[in-house]
Amino acid sequence: MPLDIEQYLHTERLPHMWCAGCGIGIVTGAFLRAMVDLGLKREETVVVGGVGCSSRAAGYVDVGTMHTIHGRALAFATGIKMARPEFTVIVLTGDGDGAAIGGNHLIHACRRNIDLTCILFNNQVYGMTGGQVSPMTGWGDLATTAPYGQVETPFDLCRLAEAAGATFVARGTAANIRPVEEYIKQGIQHPGFAFIEAVVPCPMEYGKRNAPGGVLAMLDDEKARSISKAEAARLTPEELEDKIVTGVLHHKVGRPEFQRSYASIVARAQAEAAEQAETLQSESGGAVS
Amino acid sequence: MDNRSTSAVLDSVAAMELWHSHLLREKIDQSSLLVQGNRACALGALDAGVRFFAGYPITPSSEIMEAMAYELPRVGGVFVQMEDEIASICACIGASLSGWLGMTATSGPGFSLMQEAIGYAIMVEAPLVIVDVMREGPSTGRVSAPSQGDVMQARWGTHGDHPAIVLAASNVADMYRLTMAAVRFAQRFRTPVTLLADEVVGHMRESFSPELVGRYRLTSGDFDFTPGYVHPDLAREVHPPHILGSEAHPHVTGCTHDETGFPTNDAKKSERFLHELYDKVTNHRDELCLYDVKNEGKGRVCVVAYGSCARSARAAWRLAELEGLPVEVLHLYTLFPLPIEVIQTVARRVEFMLIPELNLGQYAREVRKLAENWTTVISMGKIDGTLITPREILDQVTRLIGKYESV
Ligand SMILES: Cc1ncc(C[n+]2csc(CCOP(=O)(O)OP(=O)(O)O)c2C)c(N)n1
Numbered sequence: 001m002p003l004d005i006e007q008y009l010h011t012e013r014l015p016h017m018w019c020a021g022c023g024i025g026i027v028t029g030a031f032l033r034a035m036v037d038l039g040l041k042r043e044e045t046v047v048v049g050g051v052g053c054s055s056r057a058a059g060y061v062d063v064g065t066m067h068t069i070h071g072r073a074l075a076f077a078t079g080i081k082m083a084r085p086e087f088t089v090i091v092l093t094g095d096g097d098g099a100a101i102g103g104n105h106l107i108h109a110c111r112r113n114i115d116l117t118c119i120l121f122n123n124q125v126y127g128m129t130g131g132q133v134s135p136m137t138g139w140g141d142l143a144t145t146a147p148y149g150q151v152e153t154p155f156d157l158c159r160l161a162e163a164a165g166a167t168f169v170a171r172g173t174a175a176n177i178r179p180v181e182e183y184i185k186q187g188i189q190h191p192g193f194a195f196i197e198a199v200v201p202c203p204m205e206y207g208k209r210n211a212p213g214g215v216l217a218m219l220d221d222e223k224a225r226s227i228s229k230a231e232a233a234r235l236t237p238e239e240l241e242d243k244i245v246t247g248v249l250h251h252k253v254g255r256p257e258f259q260r261s262y263a264s265i266v267a268r269a270q271a272e273a274a275e276q277a278e279t280l281q282s283e284s285g286g287a288v289s
Numbered sequence: 290m291d292n293r294s295t296s297a298v299l300d301s302v303a304a305m306e307l308w309h310s311h312l313l314r315e316k317i318d319q320s321s322l323l324v325q326g327n328r329a330c331a332l333g334a335l336d337a338g339v340r341f342f343a344g345y346p347i348t349p350s351s352e353i354m355e356a357m358a359y360e361l362p363r364v365g366g367v368f369v370q371m372e373d374e375i376a377s378i379c380a381c382i383g384a385s386l387s388g389w390l391g392m393t394a395t396s397g398p399g400f401s402l403m404q405e406a407i408g409y410a411i412m413v414e415a416p417l418v419i420v421d422v423m424r425e426g427p428s429t430g431r432v433s434a435p436s437q438g439d440v441m442q443a444r445w446g447t448h449g450d451h452p453a454i455v456l457a458a459s460n461v462a463d464m465y466r467l468t469m470a471a472v473r474f475a476q477r478f479r480t481p482v483t484l485l486a487d488e489v490v491g492h493m494r495e496s497f498s499p500e501l502v503g504r505y506r507l508t509s510g511d512f513d514f515t516p517g518y519v520h521p522d523l524a525r526e527v528h529p530p531h532i533l534g535s536e537a538h539p540h541v542t543g544c545t546h547d548e549t550g551f552p553t554n555d556a557k558k559s560e561r562f563l564h565e566l567y568d569k570v571t572n573h574r575d576e577l578c579l580y581d582v583k584n585e586g587k588g589r590v591c592v593v594a595y596g597s598c599a600r601s602a603r604a605a606w607r608l609a610e611l612e613g614l615p616v617e618v619l620h621l622y623t624l625f626p627l628p629i630e631v632i633q634t635v636a637r638r639v640e641f642m643l644i645p646e647l648n649l650g651q652y653a654r655e656v657r658k659l660a661e662n663w664t665t666v667i668s669m670g671k672i673d674g675t676l677i678t679p680r681e682i683l684d685q686v687t688r689l690i691g692k693y694e695s696v
Contacts, residue, residue, distance in 0.1 A: 010540075013551070042538045048383075059540055059551070064533035066386065067542035068379070069409050075376035079383025079391065080533060082367045083341055087387075087534055108372040262367065269362035 005032035008042070010062045017056060021207075021215035023174035023200025024121055028057045030181040030198075031090075031119060035061075037185055045088045048077045050102060053128045054094035054121035054200075071101030074109045077116050085259050088188060089115075095122040095136040099155055103135070110164035110193050112258040117187040117194040120157065123202035131205035138242075142209040157197050162250040167192035167257075169250035173199040175222035176246070183248060192257045199244055324497040326464040326490045327394075330420055331356035333468030334392055336499065338512045339418070340366035341389045343380035345373050345399060348432040349488040350422035353394040374399035378406040378419070385415040386541055388516025388532050390476060394420035396488075397439050398428065400446065407481050408447035409543045411566060414528055416475035418468070420484045422491035425647075425674045434674030435488040437596055437647040443483045444625050450563060452570035454482040454577060455625040457595040461495040462502040467579075467622060469507040474577060476512065477520050478569055479527050485624070487597045487647060489676065505579055505622070526569040571626050579622035580631055584610075588617030590686050591639040593632070593656055595621040597676055598645040604679035609686060616686055624652060629659055636660035641689045645669040645677045 009032060018024050035045070042063045049058030051070035058065045064087075068076045073091045081089045098106055098120045109116060125143060126132040133143040136154045143150060158169045168190040172180035180198055187194030201207060201218035211218045225244045227235075232245045324332075331353050334342070342361060344354040354370070361368040367384070371377040374395055381391025395403065400421045410417050421443065425434040439446075443455040454474050456467045464486060471482040499506075513520075517532045531539035531550050544552035545559040553559060570577070583606050594602035599620040609616040619635050621628060636642060642664050644653040653668030660666050669685055671677050 043534055043536055045538075046387075046533050059542070062538065064535070064538045065540045066383075066533065067540070067544065069405055069543060072375060072379040072406065075371065075379035076383035078369065078371070078376070079341070079343060079380030079385075080387045082369060082380070083384040083387040083389045084534055104372055105376055108376070262362075262369075266362040266365055266367075270365060273363040 004036045005029070008032050008035045008040075008062050010060050013060055016060060018053060019204045021201065021203040022053070023123065023202070024054050024057060026174040026177050027119065027121055027180060027198040027200055028060065030177050031057070031092075031184055032061070034181050034184040034188065038188060040088055040188075044086060045090070046077075046080055047090050047092060048073045048080065049092045050094070050097035051128070052094035052097045052126070054123070055092055055097055057092045057121075071097050072105060073097070074102060074105040074116065074118065078109065078112075078114055081114060081116055081259055082262070085263065089117070090188065091116055091118045093118065093120050094127070094134075095120060095124065095157075096126045096134040099135045099157060107160065107164040110161050110166040110195065113165055113167050113192045113255050114258040115191055115193070115260075117184070117190075117196070119184060119187075119196045119198060121200050122157065122197050123200045123206060124154075125202050125206040127202050127205045131209065141206075143206075158195070158245070158249050161195040165193070165255070166195045166250070167252040167255050168194035168248070170195075170248045171197040171199070171244065171246050173222040173226055173244060173246065174201060175219040176226065179246065186248065190251075191260075192255065322497060323494045324461055325352060325494045326458070326461045326486060326492060327352035327422065328356050329461045329464040329497055330394070330468045330484070330486070330491070331360065332499070333465040334418070334472065335360055335364065336465075336509060337469040337472035337507065338509060338514050339390055339392045339472055340364065341381065341384040341391045342366070342393065343369045343371050343377040343384075343391065344393045344395065345371055345377050347396045347399045349424055349491050350394045350396050350420065352491070353420060353422075357392075374402040375406060378403040378410070378417070381417055382406060382410050382413070382415045385410070385417055386413065386531070386533050388534075390416050390418070390472065390514065392418040392420075392472075394422065396422050396424050396432075397426070397430070397436075397442070400439060400442060404442075404446040405448070408449055408451065410481045411447070411451045412543045412545075413541050414479040414530060414566070415481070416479050417481040418471045418475050418484065419481055420468070420486065422486045422488060424488050425672065431674050433488055433492070435490075435597055435647055435676060436672070436674070437485070437487055437598070437651070438672070439485060440624060440646075440648060440651040443485055450567070452480065452567045453625045454478065454480065454570060454623075456482065456484045456579070456622055457624050458484060458486045458490050458622075459596050459599040459620070460490065461493065461497045463622065464490065465497065465499060466502045466506050469511075470505060470579065473507055473511055476514075477523060477527075478573070479519075479530060480566075480570065485596065489597050504581070523569070526565070526572065528565070574626050574629065577623055577626055578628035578631060580628055581618075581620040581622075582635070583618040583620065585617060586638060587615055588639055589615045589690055590641045590643055591617045591619055591635050592643045592645065592682060592686070593619045593621065593635075594645055595624060595652070596647070598647065601677050601679045601682055602645060605682035605686065608679055608683050612683070614683070614686055614690065627655060627659065632656055632659045633663070636663040639664055642666045643669055643682070643685055643689065645671070645682055647671055647677065
């Protein structure tokens with residue numbers, strides 16, 4: 001008997017392209033289960049990926065899907081949502097795709113509070129291109145382009161998204177996937193911009209240089225470093241430094257959502273246009289030339 | 290036509306904002322109005338049925354997006370000012386793949402930012418209209434000095450082997466009708482179409498009415514916005530479009546793909562696919578190449594020109610007639626695909642082809658490749674931010690045919 005998630009999966013395209021131990025599949029699984037629970041209609045759901053291993057998840061999902069260009073998935077998704085507001089549009093992106101080359105689009109999508117759901121797979125590295133540093137690579141970590149160790153500080157993407165105006169922000173890990181599934185569901189149902197950061201292991205490109213214990217140790221480490229928002233509130237900034245703060249970190253209702261706001265502009269402008277046409281008609285004595 | 294009511298409406302401040310609007314325009318179509326090139330472009334887009342525009346401000350193109358920002362919601366369309374040109378064109382492609390047709394407008398620097406996504410649009414066969422109102426320079430240059438410096442960018446700006454449809458407007462009526470032509474070509478061939486205008490063409494005001502645009506005029510009946518519609522005559526050349534959200538819930542990718550929409554690494558399939566993208570455009574040169582010949586067959590010199598230079602070339606031809614100089618003018622509205630036949634036919638009969646351009650001979654190089662077997666091709670480039678005058682062209686013609694007399 002086929003699994004429930006298979007209705008949303010291009011099973012004919014399996015096995016997938018990801019390396020053994022990669023965490024992207026774990027989060028993709030959570031996404032598929034969230035789709036099942038929400039009963040999303042395949043013809044009204046669009047999944048947009050950027051470029052990278054994470055973004056490739058879009059190609060396994062059997063709804064309308066787009067594999068776009070590096071960093072710009074949110075911009076494509078904005079066009080889709082504005083053209084077809086009835087669609088549920090979900091963006092899958094990586095930490096390089098979404099936070100480096102696409103960082104500007106991310107903050108502007110947050111600012112607009114457009115009704116999209118963005119799932120960012122944070123594997124702390126550029127996986128697809130072979131292990132270069134990403135904006136989420138930790139201080140001191142090794143990468144092919146940081147052979148002496150990374151000396152830049154990563155973002156706190158959830159705080160960035162919140163500050164930029166996202167109205168639903170959550171973070172989870174592949175090591176504890178059930179809550180991530182829940183965040184994705186809530187995010188999709190949330191009528192505004194939902195940002196979900198999923199911390200995932202990349203044993204091949206990040207782990208082999210930085211985590212000698214292999215992927216199980218990486219997952220254990222994710223678990224050990226995860227704390228809740230409430231716990232985080234009791235810690236000093238120094239104590240928080242290597243922690244992964246998980247949970248729904250921000251949820252705001254009432255901030256205007258872009259597509260709906262624009263729809264009300266359209267209604268107003270159309271009414272005005274009709275009124276002006278009428279005035280013109282009566283001024284010219286009803287004669288239509 | 291009631292002139293009193295029209296002028297009464299035009300007098301009020303609110304109506305001044307509206308003068309270009311659909312409903313109002315219907316009332317004043319009969320008389321011609323002083324219309325700016327950029328506004329005529331927006332009008333053409335609206336008349337063709339464009340309902341999605343995303344852009345980012347840049348002189349000298351911004352009036353196009355300003356007009357669209359005002360007009361689109363009035364006709365139930367969508368306008369978004371995005372965070373940059375990259376986002377703008379990506380949003381347009383998203384809309385195009387959702388069954389709309391996306392349009393954007395920019396100038397050289399913004400056009401450069403769009404290039405990667407243009408490659409993607411070609412690959413995923415997204416119909417798209419991009420207007421580049423060209424200004425001088427690389428970089429900021431002189432923002433309101435006219436130029437034709439983006440001709441090669443329009444042809445080869447994006448990566449990879451790809452087809453290109455590039456039109457060039459020379460006056461306000463062109464801005465209207467060529468925008469419509471761009472929409473039609475984009476729709477028919479499911480590929481991005483670039484409309485080039487020199488700054489002066491975007492900013493000039495001329496008397497204009499859609500009724501008076503003459504040749505190559507299209508009307509709303511020439512457009513079919515049914516999502517996924519393929520014109521029957523192109524059914525064997527244009528791939529069936531993948532429209533998001535349809536029953537087929539397709540996959541769209543910029544990777545070389547086969548008919549399923551999914552990537553393929555098969556060498557034969559990849560090559561065939563790339564050829565098909567190319568051929569669907571180049572096999573239809575006859576339809577795509579719009580041009581005018583003045584004084585056909587009567588010149589020893591043919592001035593080949595486009596954009597603002599074509600206006601000067603036409604004026605030069607009239608002056609030449611007065612002075613008894615045998616000049617013809619080949620006015621190109623389509624720069625790419627190259628109008629090979631048209632150029633070679635003229636090349637066979639004239640001694641010289643003179644190409645005045647506001648760049649250092651970008652198009653002259655193309656003409657030379659096509660024509661040098663039969664004629665002498667002379668490039669006349671100018672990059673000081675001023676126009677090439679009819680007199681300058683005429684002087685050059687006079688020199689070429691050995692009749693130079695100082696005037
Ligand atoms: C414009 C452009 N620049 C660079 C690349 C090469 N590139 C492909 S994937 C990638 C990094 C992706 O990193 P990330 O988003 O973290 O995804 P991951 O592969 O780690 O999941 C890069 C730089 C590209 N495809 N396009």
